[in-house]
Each structure stands twice: as structure tokens, then as C-alpha cells.
Amino acid sequence: MVAHVDDSTRCLHVERYGGATSSVALPIREIMADAIRLGSAGIILAHNHPSGEATPSDADFRATRKLALAGEALDLEVLDHLIFANRECCSMRRMGLL
Numbered sequence: 001m002v003a004h005v006d007d008s009t010r011c012l013h014v015e016r017y018g019g020a021t022s023s024v025a026l027p028i029r030e031i032m033a034d035a036i037r038l039g040s041a042g043i044i045l046a047h048n049h050p051s052g053e054a055t056p057s058d059a060d061f062r063a064t065r066k067l068a069l070a071g072e073a074l075d076l077e078v079l080d081h082l083i084f085a086n087r088e089c090c091s092m093r094r095m096g097l098l
Contacts, residue, residue, distance in 0.1 A: 001047065002031055004040035005079070012038050026063045028070050035076050043071070045081040054085035056092055064092060 004013045015034060017027050026045075035043060045064065049057075056064075060083065068078040080093040092098050 001045070002034075003044040003046070004035060004038045005042045005044065006039070007041045009042065009079070012040060026067050028067055031067065032070060032074060032076070035071070035074065040076060042077040042079045043067075044079050047083060049083055049085040052085050054083050054088040054090040056081070056083055056090060056095070056097065061092070061097060064098065068098065 002015050002017060003011050004015070006012055013034070015031075017030060031043065034040070045067070060081065064078060064081045071078055078098060080091055080098065083090045083092070
């Protein structure tokens with residue numbers, strides 16, 4: 001899931017992008033195209049870990065960083081990447097990974 005937000009972090013749109021349950025494959029082109037269309041200033045990513053462990057994987061970090069670098073060229077900030085597992089939620093921003 002991706003929440004597109006404006007300069008005041010008000011939600012403009014929430015989109016569910018397809019993905020695989022066993023890997024991280026962010027559709028960067030789709031996310032960026034939507035951000036341009038919507039005039040997003042930032043995005044907040046969220047996904048679940050069926051494994052039950054909310055800690056970000058190396059693949060989560062790499063995919064998020066790749067998206068953040070692409071966003072920099074468009075003045076689009078990745079504000080956070082939230083990972084849910086069971087009743088836990090892990091914030092990559094709070095962990096200092098963004």
C-alpha cells in the first residue's frame with residue numbers, strides 16, 4: 001500500500017500496488033507516475049510480513065532506498081515505510097533507516 005500525501009501530509013490517495021508474498025518488488029514507475037499525476041509531495045509505504053516478524057529485511061531496505069532515490073529527482077519524499085506483522089508495526093523512519 002502507498003499513501004500519497006501533500007505538502008501538509010494530508011492524504012491525497014491510497015493505492016494498493018500488486019506484489020508477491022515472498023519478495024519485495026516495488027513498482028517504482030507506477031508509484032512515480034501516480035505521484036506526478038496526483039501532485040504528491042511525499043509517500044508512505046506499508047506492507048505486511050506474513051512471517052510474523054515486523055523487522056525490515058535487507059530487501060525491504062534496498063527497495064525502499066531505491067524508491068527514495070528515484071523520488072529525490074522529483075522532489076518526492078519517502079516519509080516512512082511501515083511493516084506490519086501480527087500486532088506489531090515497525091517504522092523504518094523511526095529506526096533511522098530513512
